[in-house]
Amino acid sequence: MKIRELRAEITSMLSPSAEASTDASVLIMKVLGINKTQLILGDAEVSDSAYREILGYAARVAGSEPVQYVVGECEFMSLRFKVKNGVLIPRADTEILVEAVISRLNSQKNPLIYDLCCGSGCIGISLAKYIDDASVFLADISPVALEVSKQNAELCGVSDRVTVISMDVTKDVISEAADCIVSNPPYIKTGVLATLDKKVRGFEPRLALDGGGDGLDFYRRIIKTAIVKDGGLLAFEIGYDQGAEVSALMKNGGYGNVEIISDIEKRDRVVLGYKML
Numbered sequence: 001m002k003i004r005e006l007r008a009e010i011t012s013m014l015s016p017s018a019e020a021s022t023d024a025s026v027l028i029m030k031v032l033g034i035n036k037t038q039l040i041l042g043d044a045e046v047s048d049s050a051y052r053e054i055l056g057y058a059a060r061v062a063g064s065e066p067v068q069y070v071v072g073e074c075e076f077m078s079l080r081f082k083v084k085n086g087v088l089i090p091r092a093d094t095e096i097l098v099e100a101v102i103s104r105l106n107s108q109k110n111p112l113i114y115d116l117c118c119g120s121g122c123i124g125i126s127l128a129k130y131i132d133d134a135s136v137f138l139a140d141i142s143p144v145a146l147e148v149s150k151q152n153a154e155l156c157g158v159s160d161r162v163t164v165i166s167m168d169v170t171k172d173v174i175s176e177a178a179d180c181i182v183s184n185p186p187y188i189k190t191g192v193l194a195t196l197d198k199k200v201r202g203f204e205p206r207l208a209l210d211g212g213g214d215g216l217d218f219y220r221r222i223i224k225t226a227i228v229k230d231g232g233l234l235a236f237e238i239g240y241d242q243g244a245e246v247s248a249l250m251k252n253g254g255y256g257n258v259e260i261i262s263d264i265e266k267r268d269r270v271v272l273g274y275k276m277l
């Protein structure tokens with residue numbers, strides 16, 4: 001069987017999912033160790049063992065398991081991150097938060113950054129990668145997240161400037177004032193969790209999603225306890241309907257120039273502000 005036939009077969013197996021074709025491509029490229037060009041050319045032969053392996057993976061994706069968990073990795077900010085059950089899969093929307101922080105820290109020398117509720121570490125590690133002189137702490141309560149983010153810091157070549165720390169943000173506070181605290185905390189309302197897509201609900205960690213009754217528990221706590229230097233930056237990813245509430249919490253918590261940034265679908269996605277003197 002040729003790659004192009006295999007691609008058609010796996011795509012039809014994963015249909016009618018909107019991601020059928022991309023998921024099929026991801027599985028085939030991973031197992032065969034080929035790039036996009038080789039995939040598109042599609043005329044190389046696929047061995048029986050590779051075919052069986054890909055079919056097995058495709059069956060898991062057909063059962064709603066996210067393809068990123070099946071292949072154990074995903075792309076974020078043009079970097080490769082390891083992911084596995086127990087850490088949230090990095091979302092394209094979260095790149096908006098990373099880009100906003102990079103542009104706002106660009107004149108700051110040696111910024112000290114904390115990424116709270118770091119999960120895979122994708123936010124803090126991308127910041128370390130794209131801000132040459134940044135020192136970054138990645139904090140999470142989950143041992144799996146700490147293990148995965150440590151590996152990701154090494155894979156991305158920034159482990160010399162990235163430190164992983166175990167921290168329960170509902171109880172602990174950071175030990176020194178940061179130039180920037182960034183966080184994509186759990187923000188889904190507890191009552192909404194059961195309505196999420198099966199891919200998310202069935203496979204991704206509830207710990208990374210559940211933001212309490214009104215979804216705002218972690219914002220309240222972090223705004224109250226974050227130690228940010230005067231003039232320093234606090235930046236959050238938020239749910240599409242939380243812009244007004246999180247902005248108000250930040251203003252009441254002593255932050256100024258509070259700004260909401262939208263995603264490409266024009267939904268509120270990021271709130272940031274500066275600690276007032």
Ligand code: GLN
Binds near residue numbers: 091184186187188209
């Ligand atoms: N954006 C995630 C989702 O769509 C939620 C992430 C979070 O709670 N921080 O499921």
